[in-house]
Amino acid sequence: MEETKYLIIGNGIAGLSAAKEIRKRDKEGSIVMVTREPYLTYYRIKLTEYIGKDFQDDDLLVNGESWYKENNIKILLSKIVENLDVDNNKIRLDDSREIGYEKLLLATGSRPFIPPIAGKYKQGVVALRTLDDLIYIKNYFSECENIVVVGGGILGLEAAWSLKTLGKEVSVIGRSSHLMPKQLDEEIGNKLEERLTEEGIKIYLSSTVDEILGKSQVNGLRLDNGIEIKTDSVLFSTGIIPSIDIVRNTPIEFNKGIIVDNNLKTNVDNVYAAGDSIEVNGKSIGLWTSSNEQGRIAGSNMAGKPMEYTGLKPFTTLRLGDIKIFSVGDIEKFDKVYEYRDEDKSIHHKLFTSDGKITGGILFGDIKDMGKLKNAVTEKVSIDSYLEDNLPFV
Numbered sequence: 001m002e003e004t005k006y007l008i009i010g011n012g013i014a015g016l017s018a019a020k021e022i023r024k025r026d027k028e029g030s031i032v033m034v035t036r037e038p039y040l041t042y043y044r045i046k047l048t049e050y051i052g053k054d055f056q057d058d059d060l061l062v063n064g065e066s067w068y069k070e071n072n073i074k075i076l077l078s079k080i081v082e083n084l085d086v087d088n089n090k091i092r093l094d095d096s097r098e099i100g101y102e103k104l105l106l107a108t109g110s111r112p113f114i115p116p117i118a119g120k121y122k123q124g125v126v127a128l129r130t131l132d133d134l135i136y137i138k139n140y141f142s143e144c145e146n147i148v149v150v151g152g153g154i155l156g157l158e159a160a161w162s163l164k165t166l167g168k169e170v171s172v173i174g175r176s177s178h179l180m181p182k183q184l185d186e187e188i189g190n191k192l193e194e195r196l197t198e199e200g201i202k203i204y205l206s207s208t209v210d211e212i213l214g215k216s217q218v219n220g221l222r223l224d225n226g227i228e229i230k231t232d233s234v235l236f237s238t239g240i241i242p243s244i245d246i247v248r249n250t251p252i253e254f255n256k257g258i259i260v261d262n263n264l265k266t267n268v269d270n271v272y273a274a275g276d277s278i279e280v281n282g283k284s285i286g287l288w289t290s291s292n293e294q295g296r297i298a299g300s301n302m303a304g305k306p307m308e309y310t311g312l313k314p315f316t317t318l319r320l321g322d323i324k325i326f327s328v329g330d331i332e333k334f335d336k337v338y339e340y341r342d343e344d345k346s347i348h349h350k351l352f353t354s355d356g357k358i359t360g361g362i363l364f365g366d367i368k369d370m371g372k373l374k375n376a377v378t379e380k381v382s383i384d385s386y387l388e389d390n391l392p393f394v
Contacts, residue, residue, distance in 0.1 A: 001090065001098040004074075005029035006302060009081055009091070009246065010107035013288055014275030016041040016062060017295030018105050018302070023071050025303035032099060033075040034091070039131050040065065040075065045288045047134050048155050048237075051141070052162030060131065086250050086268050103270045103302045106247070106258055107295065110240035110276035110286060119212030119221075124233040128159065129240070137235070144232035145169060148221060150209055151237030152179045154318055157192075159235055160201055161320040171202040171229055173209060183316045183327035188348060188364050195323050209234075240286050242277040257284040262308045264298035274298040280309060287314060313378050317370065326370040329360030329377035338383065338393035351393060353383045 006022050008015045011033050019031055042060040050060065058064070068075055080094040090100040112127035114120055124144075126137050141147060145168065149160045152174025163170045172179075178189025179196075193203050204223060212234060213220040220230045242257040253259045253267045257279030264272050264280070274294035276286045285291075293312055300307045315328035334352035341348050347365035351358055351373075357380040361373045369390070376386050387393055 001100050002032075003030075003100045004032040005102045006031045006105070007091070007099060007101035007103070008033045008105045008107060009035075010105075010109055010275065010277075011035040011037070011041045011075065012044065012107060012109045012275055012291065013041065013062070014109075014291040014295035014298075015105065015107035017292045018107065018272075018274060018299035019071075019073055021296045021299030022303045023073065025300060025305050029303070031073045032101075033073060034079050034081060034093070034099075035075070035077055036080050037130060037132070038078045040068070040077075042131055044129075047128055047131070048158035048162055050134060050162075051128075051138060051159055052165040057131065081246055084246050084250055086252065086271060089270070101270075104272065105295075105298055105302060106252075106266075106271065106273040106277060107275045107291075108243040108246055108277045110242050112236065113239040113241045114236045115209070115238060117209050117212060119214070119218075122212055122214055122218050123216055124214070124218030125212060125236070126233065127236045128155075141166070141168070141233060146171075146231045147233050147235060148173060148229060148231040149235045149237060151239075152176060152203075152205065153182065153237060154180055154316055156235075156237035157196070157318065157320065159237060160196075164199065164201055170200075171204065171231070172196075173207050173223065174203070174205045175208050177206050179203070179205070180316075180318070180325075180327075183318075183331070184325070184362060185331055185350070188325075188350070188362050191348060191364060192323070192325065196320075199321070204229075240276060242279070242284055242286075244277055255279050262310070263301045263306065264294055264309055265301065272298040272302055281311075285311075285314075289315070313374070315370075315374055315377075317367065324363075324365060324367045326363040326367040326373070327361070328370075328374050329358075331360040331362060334359060336383075338387070340393045349393070351383065351386070356382050356384070358383055358386055 041062045081091050082094050083092040092098050112129045147168050148171045149156045150173045160170045160172050178186045179192050207223045210224045211222045222228045244254050258273040260273050260278050275291040297307045297309045313329050318325040336353045338351040350362045352360035358376045
């Protein structure tokens with residue numbers, strides 16, 4: 001049986017970030033990464049962008065193969081973990097190989113969530129989560145003229161924009177009353193809707209899909225309000241489900257995700273978890289930035305340098321052609337809002353405060369101050385001191 005000091009299952013950004021931090025803290029300890037995908041870690045957040053671009057697989061990689069060799073990190077691609085034995089500190093792969101470990105990180109990621117809708121298994125119903133998904137979708141969409149994107153969040157809108165650049169007729173279905181409800185308030189969400197409509201994207205809000213139409217292949221869909229939309233394909237961007245099957249027959253505790261403490265450790269002493277697959281303080285986050293930070297903290301703890309995960313202030317940047325938006329922090333719980341608009345209303349900025357401290361913000365149209373605003377929210381800067389050096393908010 002092969003032995004390693006550190007075993008990482010999964011090679012998304014959480015797994016890679018952990019490996020980097022372990023190697024930073026421990027120059028000699030052996031590291032093995034196992035992934036079911038055939039690719040080295042890639043920028044999953046760029047997949048929607050590349051719907052509308054030609055690319056080579058290497059274009060999306062975070063690090064090339066030489067980086068793994070230089071850092072003495074062994075990576076096993078296209079391997080499935082068939083069994084996890086935490087009592088004996090080992091795993092069994094689908095090729096019958098066994099690997100023993102001293103410390104284990106579960107960074108198993110997530111899979112797309114597609115709601116239980118009649119017709120969801122028809123040909124032409126797709127979701128984008130992996131590089132293989134992207135390759136299949138690009139090939140399938142090459143024969144499509146009309147495409148519906150279900151989901152009014154950032155990934156759905158990025159996908160819709162990429163399809164528009166390919167000359168497709170694009171519709172977006174959102175269940176909320178405005179676009180990007182987690183990042184935008186209703187007013188700025190409506191501004192975004194107006195801009196996208198001007199660009200030729202059809203928007204249907206406060207709507208859900210009732211049925212996907214067609215015999216074996218999609219040719220349309222029906223909304224819950226009875227509206228029918230002709231389409232050649234339906235792309236779902238409606239969230240994720242943590243991948244936790246690996247722990248179901250083990251003592252490791254799980255709920256919707258693998259349960260960890262603030263050190264990213266499970267209830268089993270030498271087993272840690274990070275990324276989309278986890279639940280920390282009752283929450284599953286599922287953001288690239290959070291997964292990156294969680295991997296770093298888990299890796300540090302595994303290598304003997306204690307660190308706690310306190311949670312990042314969520315932030316989002318959206319760039320669709322000339323449309324630019326930045327959102328950070330809490331835009332739902334506040335006691336006062338400060339606003340700035342330019343004369344032609346192409347710029348609209350909002351600061352959200354609680355007890356005189358900046359707790360959230362939205363920049364629409366001009367996002368050059370996003371770094372400054374992000375720091376202000378993270379450090380809970382007072383609104384008075386922030387306004388001294390910034391645009392005349394009222």
